[in-house]
Amino acid sequence: MTRPRMVLIGVVVAAAVVSVVAPVSGRRVEPQTPQAVFRTNTDLVTVPVFVKGSDGKIGSLSAQDFALTDNGVPQRIEMVDGESIPADVTVLMETGSAIEDYRKGVNEQVRRIAAMMRPTDRIEVLGIDDYVHVLVPFGPPTRSLEVGTFTGGGMMSVNDALVAALLREPSPDRRHLIIALTDTIDTMSTATMATVRDVARQSSSTLVVAWITLSQDGDPSPGVPWATASERLDRHIKAPVTLGARGLLGHPDPARPTARTVPARQQWTPHYDPPKGRRWEAFDVLREAAALTGGSVHPPGVFVDRNASTIFDKIYAEFRQNFILRYLPTGVTRDGWHDVTVTIPRTPGAEIRARRGYLVESAAPASTPTPGTRAMTTLDALIEAAGTSDLPAMRAAIATADSPERLTTLIADFQKAGNVRPASPRREFIAALMLADAAISASSEPLRADALGLLRRYRALVRSPLGPDAFDDEWMASAATIADAPLSILGSDRRTDMNRHLTRLVELARPAK
């Protein structure tokens, strides 16, 4: 369910640190089922604006100096004191094993960052490695901040982390600043850079990427200021042998490894093949993403100091200098995408770089599948009971198939449904056994064939990936008890055997603690 929200967008006119702002495509992303439901006065739109004139300076500005349109319709705006609006700050930091040297100081850096913030602000720290981790959850900067220990993997899910931060719903009464301290070299994310851009286009947050170069090499190839670990590996493999790497008489000198020596740190293999020839231009899409939020990408060299708190200080200071415009949209449909333009008519030479709009979510529910209203079937009841390995309930469900035809249908439906408990398949295996047992007990030749077919099918699935274990053995023994039972001696002994098997299987299917 959606909730009313005040939309907060950032429109930033550039500081001089970024060289190029990529053009923004005019593509709109709109909900598929928009509904024109205009909700409460919390639909006030707040637009942070950072202004820099053509001469590098800007005088004092008032609301009357700005012109703002929402979907082409001029709006009446007011200006709010930027200092009165607290900020939520998300700091993204790499925590993978490639940054051993600077992760040791993470706690100190986080504390320094927090000390620069206002008491009314909030800070969270997300770590990036194979996974995205919440290192410090959102909270006031005045609390005791301790990132604690973390064991980063060797890969980087940078795009996923950027998407995660951009999709965080900022509090309606706050601005959200995301500062990503990363070399942006992604090796295993779900999201591509284009996805980051698409999410950024709709985000209410301001994204600033502070590019820190993590290369361990002191000798990057000309024109390539940074490289992934794997690219460094590639370079080492292909590099020519150099005489300087050899000791006297051409023997290897352990203290001076050859140019073709694999780098000293373990290299992980990225999940994706990287683009050929990584260049600054390869990151145009990311720069566009940041620009769409009113933020920017600071290339390597701008922040020569890798010190995270120094970088934060510069970005946060810029962020706080924003002018804050506010308006209640009039003359436009509430839901859907809104194009926003901000200009300063009396200063046409001002460089303007800003996010281009905001999205107001439709009041229509998300596309989450909703449970149907149909009556629970025998199969549903069996699957539900299987979910808790509730043997009596499973028996009861199967018993409702009270004729050979119904039992045949139930077995067919069960097989067709397939993988009914994907997170805990052993529960499905137990249900299959019980169905086969019921079919054998029905003393019907076609049902006996169904039962044997079911057992054959599951015999192939039940095997543990490491080879037979106690559950597999018990299941096979149960299947044998069912399959070997002659129709004429379906007596209490077999029933007792089956009960014992099933009880044991339920115990073995329990997840290990």
Place this chain on the structure above:
Amino acid sequence: MALVCLGVAQPRADAVSVKTLLDRYAAGDFSGISAALDQTRDFNDILKQLKRDGPNWIAAGGPGDRARRELAAATFALEAARAGELTDWKLVQNWMTLENIYWHAPPLLIEWGCTLLLKTPTPQPIERVWHLAVLAAVDRANDYEFLIGSPWEGRANPKDEIKQLNHAIARFPTERRFALAQGIAAEWRLFPTTRTRAKEAQQIFENLKEDAQVGGEATVRLGFMQLRNRHFPEAVALFDAAEERSREPFVVYLARYFRGQALERQKNVEGAERAYRSALAVVPRAQSASFALSTLLAARGHRAEAASLVGAALSVKPLPMDPWRAYGEADARFWPELIEMLHAEIRR
């Protein structure tokens, strides 16, 4: 040619007696030894001591305890190798006209343990578990060349290769996980060369896709190769088939998650959404499907659900193992189970 261990020299702040560590290990102090190994920086020293003192330590238990002590020593060496994986595994050196591989301590520790177990004429079932655990450790370190050798013809000297999987397969020729591991290594060792033409790996996966034990995983990996090559309909068919062949959550999750990716690239957004949701039914809150689904939802205007999915995926403690994140590490997912089996055998 003798293998020379050149190891990155580390100061020896942690002089330990391996015999003492082995005593504790064989007595069942596995967590204590694991903690000690985590603090170790000089794995060359561990290797040196094992080679020097290991045989006497094994013999000291008498003939009745020999097999157990050999397993304990080999497993200790394996745990040390795994603890030392962050140090580089190998060094390639040029010397005269030959190019030689100098292996570092972690793989040599495994080799030492392997040699110990190979002395037993008839392989015991627990040795299969040990080799599977080696696979788990090496896959985590991404050292596919240690398993099957180097694809860089001009770089490697064949005499210096270890090819650990050959040892395992010679002892357990019917274990299909070793065959599957050859395919995985054949695909991944190609990096940084593009992996879109991994014919050797493709052939291995094709051969295994109907196998009762590993067919599901072979099929999903074959499907991912098709996905890499942008053969989307073929990839989807393989992901569907994978789920018919396996119920292992790791495999089923990947089949559904990759299916979503293939459908998304075919612009079938609804199908992709269903696929991602079904993947999350296998591993709830897994980050890869959570993020993939949330970006789809956000693009369709459902930001609240997208934010909720991301929030849930980030807040869950502990983070569930995400099969996509673990895809390249392959058998590393079995390490906890395998090491527990080895520990149980050593405790006997």
